[in-house]
Amino acid sequence: xxxxxxxxxxxxxxxxxxxxxxxxxxxxxxxxxxxxxxxxxxxxxxxxxxxxxxxxxxxxxxxxxxxxxxxxxxxxxxxxxxxxxxxxxxxxxxxxxxxxxxxxxxxxxxxxxxxxxxxxxxxxxxxxxx
Amino acid sequence: xxxxxxxxxxxxxxxxxxxxxxxxxxxxxxxxxxxxxxxxxxxxxxxxxxxxxxxxxxxxxxxxxxxxxxxxxxxxxxxxxxxxxxxxxxxxxxxxxxxxxxxxxxxxxxxxxxxxxxxxxxxxxxxxxx
DNA sequence: TCCATATATGAACATATGTTCATATATGGA
DNA sequence: TCCATATATGAACATATGTTCATATATGGA
Numbered sequence: 001x002x003x004x005x006x007x008x009x010x011x012x013x014x015x016x017x018x019x020x021x022x023x024x025x026x027x028x029x030x031x032x033x034x035x036x037x038x039x040x041x042x043x044x045x046x047x048x049x050x051x052x053x054x055x056x057x058x059x060x061x062x063x064x065x066x067x068x069x070x071x072x073x074x075x076x077x078x079x080x081x082x083x084x085x086x087x088x089x090x091x092x093x094x095x096x097x098x099x100x101x102x103x104x105x106x107x108x109x110x111x112x113x114x115x116x117x118x119x120x121x122x123x124x125x126x127x128x129x130x
Numbered sequence: 131x132x133x134x135x136x137x138x139x140x141x142x143x144x145x146x147x148x149x150x151x152x153x154x155x156x157x158x159x160x161x162x163x164x165x166x167x168x169x170x171x172x173x174x175x176x177x178x179x180x181x182x183x184x185x186x187x188x189x190x191x192x193x194x195x196x197x198x199x200x201x202x203x204x205x206x207x208x209x210x211x212x213x214x215x216x217x218x219x220x221x222x223x224x225x226x227x228x229x230x231x232x233x234x235x236x237x238x239x240x241x242x243x244x245x246x247x248x249x250x251x252x253x254x255x256x257x258x259x260x
Numbered sequence: 261t262c263c264a265t266a267t268a269t270g271a272a273c274a275t276a277t278g279t280t281c282a283t284a285t286a287t288g289g290a
Numbered sequence: 291t292c293c294a295t296a297t298a299t300g301a302a303c304a305t306a307t308g309t310t311c312a313t314a315t316a317t318g319g320a
Contacts, residue, residue, distance in 0.1 A: 020201040020211060020296055022235065028205045031195045035188070035206070036253065043256040044249075045187040052179030055308080057171050065161050070267060071150040075158045076165070081150060083309055085268055104266045104317050105152065114255055119174075121251060123166065125244055126173040150266055185278080200297060213279055215298055234287050234296045 050094040051118070055079065055087050059108075063097060064116050069105040180224040181248070185209065185217050189238075193227060194246050199235040 035041070051057065058077050062068060070088065074081045088108060091097045096115050100107045110116055165171070181187065188207050192198060200218065204211045218238060221227045226245050230237045240246055 020204070022199070022296075023201050023205045024199070027196065027198060028202050031192050031198070031202075031206050034195055035191055040253070040256060041187050041191065042184060044191075044252050045182055045184045047182075047252055047256050048178050048187070049182030052175055052177075052182040053308080054172060054175045057175040057178070058165070061165055061171065061174075062161050065164055066157065068157060068161070069152070069154070071153050072158050072161075074150070075153045076161050080310075081267070082269085082311080085266095086308075089268075101267095101316095104264095106267060118248075118251060118255065121248060122174050122177055123170070125248065126170060126177050152266075183278080210280075211297070212281080212299085215296095216278075219298075231286090231297095234294095236297060 047094070050090065050096060051122070055083065056091060059084065059087060059091065060096065060110065060115065060119055063108060063110050064119060067100070067107045067109040069107050071105070073108070177224070180220060180226060181252070185213065186221060189214065189217060189221065190226065190240065190245065190249055193238060193240050194249060197230070197237045197239040199237050201235070203238070
Protein backbone atom coordinates (compact mmCIF):
# COMPACT_ATOMS: atom_id res chain seq x y z
CA UNK A 1 0.00 0.00 0.00
CA UNK A 2 1.67 3.15 -1.18
CA UNK A 3 -0.70 5.27 0.81
CA UNK A 4 0.30 8.48 -0.80
CA UNK A 5 -2.67 9.79 -2.73
CA UNK A 6 -3.51 6.72 -4.75
CA UNK A 7 -5.41 6.72 -7.99
CA UNK A 8 -8.21 4.24 -8.49
CA UNK A 9 -7.61 0.98 -10.31
CA UNK A 10 -9.86 0.40 -13.32
CA UNK A 11 -9.10 1.03 -16.96
CA UNK A 12 -7.53 4.12 -18.33
CA UNK A 13 -10.23 5.19 -20.78
CA UNK A 14 -12.09 8.25 -19.54
CA UNK A 15 -15.64 7.80 -18.25
CA UNK A 16 -17.91 7.67 -21.27
CA UNK A 17 -21.53 8.84 -21.23
CA UNK A 18 -21.86 9.31 -17.53
CA UNK A 19 -25.47 8.51 -16.93
CA UNK A 20 -29.16 8.47 -17.54
CA UNK A 21 -31.73 11.18 -18.05
CA UNK A 22 -34.05 11.07 -15.11
CA UNK A 23 -31.76 13.08 -12.95
CA UNK A 24 -33.31 15.07 -10.15
CA UNK A 25 -31.43 18.24 -11.01
CA UNK A 26 -32.30 20.17 -7.89
CA UNK A 27 -31.09 17.45 -5.56
CA UNK A 28 -27.98 16.80 -7.57
CA UNK A 29 -27.01 20.45 -7.49
CA UNK A 30 -27.78 20.78 -3.81
CA UNK A 31 -25.72 17.76 -2.82
CA UNK A 32 -22.90 18.79 -5.12
CA UNK A 33 -22.63 22.12 -3.36
CA UNK A 34 -22.98 20.68 0.09
CA UNK A 35 -20.37 17.94 -0.34
CA UNK A 36 -16.98 18.50 1.35
CA UNK A 37 -14.17 19.48 -1.03
CA UNK A 38 -12.62 16.77 -3.16
CA UNK A 39 -9.38 16.75 -1.20
CA UNK A 40 -11.06 16.26 2.14
CA UNK A 41 -13.00 13.33 0.75
CA UNK A 42 -9.76 11.92 -0.56
CA UNK A 43 -8.18 12.14 2.86
CA UNK A 44 -11.26 10.60 4.39
CA UNK A 45 -11.13 7.59 2.10
CA UNK A 46 -7.40 7.26 2.75
CA UNK A 47 -7.98 7.45 6.45
CA UNK A 48 -10.43 4.56 6.44
CA UNK A 49 -8.30 2.64 3.97
CA UNK A 50 -5.45 2.63 6.44
CA UNK A 51 -7.76 0.97 8.96
CA UNK A 52 -9.05 -1.54 6.46
CA UNK A 53 -6.56 -4.34 6.83
CA UNK A 54 -6.45 -7.26 9.22
CA UNK A 55 -2.78 -6.86 10.12
CA UNK A 56 -3.07 -3.15 10.75
CA UNK A 57 -6.24 -3.56 12.78
CA UNK A 58 -4.52 -6.14 14.94
CA UNK A 59 -1.52 -3.89 15.42
CA UNK A 60 -3.69 -0.95 16.40
CA UNK A 61 -5.89 -3.00 18.71
CA UNK A 62 -2.73 -4.32 20.37
CA UNK A 63 -1.27 -0.87 20.81
CA UNK A 64 -4.52 0.28 22.40
CA UNK A 65 -3.42 -1.91 25.27
CA UNK A 66 -0.03 -0.27 25.63
CA UNK A 67 3.31 0.41 24.04
CA UNK A 68 4.89 -2.55 22.27
CA UNK A 69 8.06 -3.21 20.30
CA UNK A 70 8.13 -4.73 16.82
CA UNK A 71 9.10 -8.09 18.26
CA UNK A 72 6.16 -8.16 20.60
CA UNK A 73 3.78 -7.24 17.83
CA UNK A 74 5.18 -9.94 15.56
CA UNK A 75 4.74 -12.47 18.35
CA UNK A 76 1.20 -11.33 19.09
CA UNK A 77 0.14 -11.41 15.45
CA UNK A 78 2.08 -14.54 14.61
CA UNK A 79 3.57 -12.63 11.70
CA UNK A 80 7.12 -11.95 10.54
CA UNK A 81 8.90 -8.91 11.92
CA UNK A 82 9.30 -7.75 8.35
CA UNK A 83 5.60 -7.82 7.58
CA UNK A 84 4.87 -5.99 10.81
CA UNK A 85 7.53 -3.41 10.11
CA UNK A 86 6.12 -2.71 6.67
CA UNK A 87 2.66 -2.16 8.09
CA UNK A 88 4.02 -0.03 10.91
CA UNK A 89 5.59 2.21 8.33
CA UNK A 90 2.21 2.76 6.71
CA UNK A 91 0.65 3.48 10.08
CA UNK A 92 3.48 5.87 10.90
CA UNK A 93 3.08 7.78 7.64
CA UNK A 94 -0.66 7.98 8.23
CA UNK A 95 0.00 9.36 11.71
CA UNK A 96 -1.74 6.53 13.49
CA UNK A 97 1.28 5.56 15.56
CA UNK A 98 4.44 7.06 17.00
CA UNK A 99 7.78 5.41 17.71
CA UNK A 100 10.24 5.60 20.55
CA UNK A 101 13.65 4.07 19.97
CA UNK A 102 15.45 2.52 22.91
CA UNK A 103 18.53 0.43 22.40
CA UNK A 104 18.02 -1.92 19.53
CA UNK A 105 14.26 -1.86 19.91
CA UNK A 106 11.57 0.41 18.54
CA UNK A 107 8.57 0.90 20.75
CA UNK A 108 5.33 1.86 19.06
CA UNK A 109 2.25 3.48 20.54
CA UNK A 110 -0.97 5.06 19.23
CA UNK A 111 -0.60 8.71 18.21
CA UNK A 112 -3.60 9.95 20.13
CA UNK A 113 -6.85 8.93 21.75
CA UNK A 114 -8.73 9.85 18.60
CA UNK A 115 -7.51 6.70 16.90
CA UNK A 116 -8.53 4.63 19.86
CA UNK A 117 -11.98 6.22 19.81
CA UNK A 118 -12.56 5.41 16.17
CA UNK A 119 -11.53 1.81 16.69
CA UNK A 120 -13.85 1.56 19.68
CA UNK A 121 -16.67 3.00 17.64
CA UNK A 122 -16.01 0.59 14.81
CA UNK A 123 -15.95 -2.33 17.19
CA UNK A 124 -19.29 -1.33 18.63
CA UNK A 125 -20.79 -1.15 15.19
CA UNK A 126 -19.40 -4.49 14.10
CA UNK A 127 -20.46 -6.30 17.25
CA UNK A 128 -23.96 -4.90 17.52
CA UNK A 129 -25.13 -6.50 14.30
CA UNK A 130 -24.63 -9.95 15.77
CA UNK B 131 -13.80 -5.81 -4.22
CA UNK B 132 -15.25 -9.17 -3.38
CA UNK B 133 -15.91 -8.13 0.17
CA UNK B 134 -16.70 -11.55 1.41
CA UNK B 135 -14.05 -12.56 3.88
CA UNK B 136 -10.96 -11.84 1.83
CA UNK B 137 -7.59 -13.41 2.36
CA UNK B 138 -4.50 -11.22 2.40
CA UNK B 139 -2.42 -10.78 -0.76
CA UNK B 140 1.23 -11.72 -0.34
CA UNK B 141 2.97 -14.93 -1.25
CA UNK B 142 1.66 -18.34 -0.45
CA UNK B 143 4.60 -19.71 1.52
CA UNK B 144 3.80 -19.94 5.23
CA UNK B 145 5.39 -17.40 7.57
CA UNK B 146 8.91 -18.58 8.32
CA UNK B 147 10.73 -17.85 11.59
CA UNK B 148 8.21 -15.42 12.96
CA UNK B 149 10.37 -13.12 15.01
CA UNK B 150 13.13 -12.10 17.30
CA UNK B 151 14.05 -13.11 20.84
CA UNK B 152 13.64 -10.09 23.04
CA UNK B 153 9.94 -10.59 23.40
CA UNK B 154 8.31 -9.19 26.49
CA UNK B 155 6.45 -12.39 27.25
CA UNK B 156 4.19 -11.01 29.92
CA UNK B 157 2.90 -8.19 27.74
CA UNK B 158 2.53 -10.43 24.72
CA UNK B 159 0.44 -12.90 26.67
CA UNK B 160 -1.63 -10.20 28.28
CA UNK B 161 -2.44 -8.50 24.96
CA UNK B 162 -3.11 -11.80 23.29
CA UNK B 163 -5.75 -12.64 25.86
CA UNK B 164 -7.27 -9.22 25.86
CA UNK B 165 -7.58 -8.88 22.09
CA UNK B 166 -11.06 -9.34 20.58
CA UNK B 167 -11.64 -12.67 18.84
CA UNK B 168 -10.15 -13.15 15.40
CA UNK B 169 -13.51 -13.00 13.66
CA UNK B 170 -14.47 -9.70 15.21
CA UNK B 171 -11.17 -8.21 14.12
CA UNK B 172 -11.81 -9.53 10.66
CA UNK B 173 -15.19 -7.85 10.53
CA UNK B 174 -13.67 -4.67 11.87
CA UNK B 175 -11.05 -4.56 9.12
CA UNK B 176 -13.71 -5.33 6.56
CA UNK B 177 -15.91 -2.61 7.92
CA UNK B 178 -13.22 0.03 7.51
CA UNK B 179 -12.17 -1.38 4.17
CA UNK B 180 -15.63 -0.74 2.80
CA UNK B 181 -15.23 2.91 3.76
CA UNK B 182 -11.77 3.15 2.29
CA UNK B 183 -12.52 4.11 -1.28
CA UNK B 184 -13.07 7.48 -2.87
CA UNK B 185 -16.16 6.46 -4.84
CA UNK B 186 -17.82 4.82 -1.88
CA UNK B 187 -17.01 7.71 0.42
CA UNK B 188 -18.57 10.10 -2.06
CA UNK B 189 -21.65 7.95 -2.36
CA UNK B 190 -22.07 7.73 1.39
CA UNK B 191 -21.44 11.41 1.94
CA UNK B 192 -24.03 12.15 -0.73
CA UNK B 193 -26.58 9.84 0.84
CA UNK B 194 -26.05 11.54 4.18
CA UNK B 195 -27.82 14.46 2.54
CA UNK B 196 -30.84 12.40 1.55
CA UNK B 197 -32.17 9.59 -0.56
CA UNK B 198 -30.84 9.48 -4.14
CA UNK B 199 -31.29 7.28 -7.18
CA UNK B 200 -28.43 5.68 -9.10
CA UNK B 201 -28.71 8.31 -11.81
CA UNK B 202 -28.39 11.14 -9.34
CA UNK B 203 -25.36 9.57 -7.74
CA UNK B 204 -23.70 9.03 -11.09
CA UNK B 205 -24.33 12.67 -11.95
CA UNK B 206 -23.00 13.89 -8.61
CA UNK B 207 -19.87 11.78 -8.79
CA UNK B 208 -19.33 12.28 -12.49
CA UNK B 209 -19.05 8.52 -12.79
CA UNK B 210 -20.79 5.93 -14.95
CA UNK B 211 -24.01 4.41 -13.68
CA UNK B 212 -22.31 1.05 -13.94
CA UNK B 213 -19.42 1.99 -11.69
CA UNK B 214 -21.83 3.46 -9.17
CA UNK B 215 -24.04 0.40 -9.29
CA UNK B 216 -21.09 -1.89 -8.65
CA UNK B 217 -20.06 0.12 -5.62
CA UNK B 218 -23.63 0.32 -4.36
CA UNK B 219 -23.75 -3.44 -4.43
CA UNK B 220 -20.73 -3.58 -2.14
CA UNK B 221 -22.28 -1.04 0.19
CA UNK B 222 -25.54 -2.98 0.17
CA UNK B 223 -23.82 -6.26 1.03
CA UNK B 224 -21.94 -4.51 3.82
CA UNK B 225 -25.22 -3.14 5.15
CA UNK B 226 -24.21 0.47 4.72
CA UNK B 227 -27.16 1.34 2.49
CA UNK B 228 -30.70 0.22 1.77
CA UNK B 229 -32.67 0.41 -1.45
CA UNK B 230 -36.20 1.36 -2.32
CA UNK B 231 -37.39 0.53 -5.82
CA UNK B 232 -39.90 2.82 -7.44
CA UNK B 233 -40.76 2.49 -11.07
CA UNK B 234 -37.60 2.07 -13.07
CA UNK B 235 -35.48 3.77 -10.46
CA UNK B 236 -33.71 2.50 -7.36
CA UNK B 237 -33.48 4.95 -4.49
CA UNK B 238 -30.67 4.43 -2.04
CA UNK B 239 -30.31 5.70 1.51
CA UNK B 240 -28.00 5.10 4.47
CA UNK B 241 -28.94 2.08 6.57
CA UNK B 242 -28.81 3.84 9.90
CA UNK B 243 -27.45 6.86 11.71
CA UNK B 244 -24.49 4.82 12.89
CA UNK B 245 -22.91 5.01 9.47
CA UNK B 246 -23.46 8.74 9.36
CA UNK B 247 -21.84 9.09 12.77
CA UNK B 248 -18.72 7.24 11.76
CA UNK B 249 -18.34 9.34 8.65
CA UNK B 250 -18.78 12.49 10.70
CA UNK B 251 -16.19 11.27 13.14
CA UNK B 252 -13.77 10.45 10.36
CA UNK B 253 -14.28 13.85 8.79
CA UNK B 254 -13.52 15.57 12.07
CA UNK B 255 -10.32 13.60 12.41
CA UNK B 256 -9.18 14.28 8.86
CA UNK B 257 -9.93 17.98 9.02
CA UNK B 258 -8.44 18.69 12.42
CA UNK B 259 -4.92 17.80 11.34
CA UNK B 260 -4.85 20.69 8.89
C1' DT C 261 36.84 -3.99 15.91
C1' DC C 262 33.87 -8.05 15.18
C1' DC C 263 29.30 -10.09 16.07
C1' DA C 264 24.67 -10.88 17.04
C1' DT C 265 20.22 -8.98 17.27
C1' DA C 266 16.36 -5.64 16.18
C1' DT C 267 14.46 -2.97 12.58
C1' DA C 268 13.84 -0.98 8.13
C1' DT C 269 13.33 -1.31 3.31
C1' DG C 270 13.49 -2.49 -1.82
C1' DA C 271 12.22 -5.99 -5.24
C1' DA C 272 9.43 -9.67 -6.69
C1' DC C 273 5.17 -11.62 -7.05
C1' DA C 274 0.52 -13.52 -5.83
C1' DT C 275 -3.83 -11.46 -5.04
C1' DA C 276 -7.32 -8.08 -4.45
C1' DT C 277 -9.82 -4.27 -6.31
C1' DG C 278 -12.27 -0.81 -9.27
C1' DT C 279 -13.63 0.65 -13.76
C1' DT C 280 -15.13 -0.12 -18.51
C1' DC C 281 -17.79 -2.73 -21.82
C1' DA C 282 -21.27 -5.80 -23.11
C1' DT C 283 -25.47 -7.73 -21.68
C1' DA C 284 -29.27 -9.19 -18.92
C1' DT C 285 -33.45 -7.85 -16.32
C1' DA C 286 -37.32 -4.99 -14.98
C1' DT C 287 -40.68 -1.49 -15.64
C1' DG C 288 -43.71 1.89 -17.90
C1' DG C 289 -45.69 3.55 -22.07
C1' DA C 290 -47.39 3.34 -26.81
C1' DT D 291 -46.36 -6.81 -27.75
C1' DC D 292 -42.45 -3.74 -28.85
C1' DC D 293 -39.35 -0.10 -27.13
C1' DA D 294 -36.76 2.94 -24.40
C1' DT D 295 -34.79 3.75 -20.05
C1' DA D 296 -32.87 2.55 -15.35
C1' DT D 297 -30.29 -0.84 -13.01
C1' DA D 298 -27.65 -4.90 -12.22
C1' DT D 299 -23.96 -7.88 -13.20
C1' DG D 300 -20.17 -10.88 -15.33
C1' DA D 301 -15.72 -10.70 -17.75
C1' DA D 302 -11.58 -8.45 -18.83
C1' DC D 303 -7.87 -5.90 -17.44
C1' DA D 304 -5.01 -2.11 -15.39
C1' DT D 305 -3.57 -1.11 -10.85
C1' DA D 306 -3.01 -1.35 -5.99
C1' DT D 307 -1.64 -3.95 -2.05
C1' DG D 308 0.53 -7.17 1.35
C1' DT D 309 3.82 -10.72 2.28
C1' DT D 310 8.23 -13.04 1.66
C1' DC D 311 13.16 -12.81 0.84
C1' DA D 312 17.41 -10.61 0.72
C1' DT D 313 19.86 -6.86 2.53
C1' DA D 314 21.03 -2.59 4.68
C1' DT D 315 21.44 0.05 9.04
C1' DA D 316 21.92 0.75 13.96
C1' DT D 317 23.11 -0.52 18.54
C1' DG D 318 25.16 -3.01 22.46
C1' DG D 319 28.51 -6.25 24.01
C1' DA D 320 32.81 -8.91 23.94
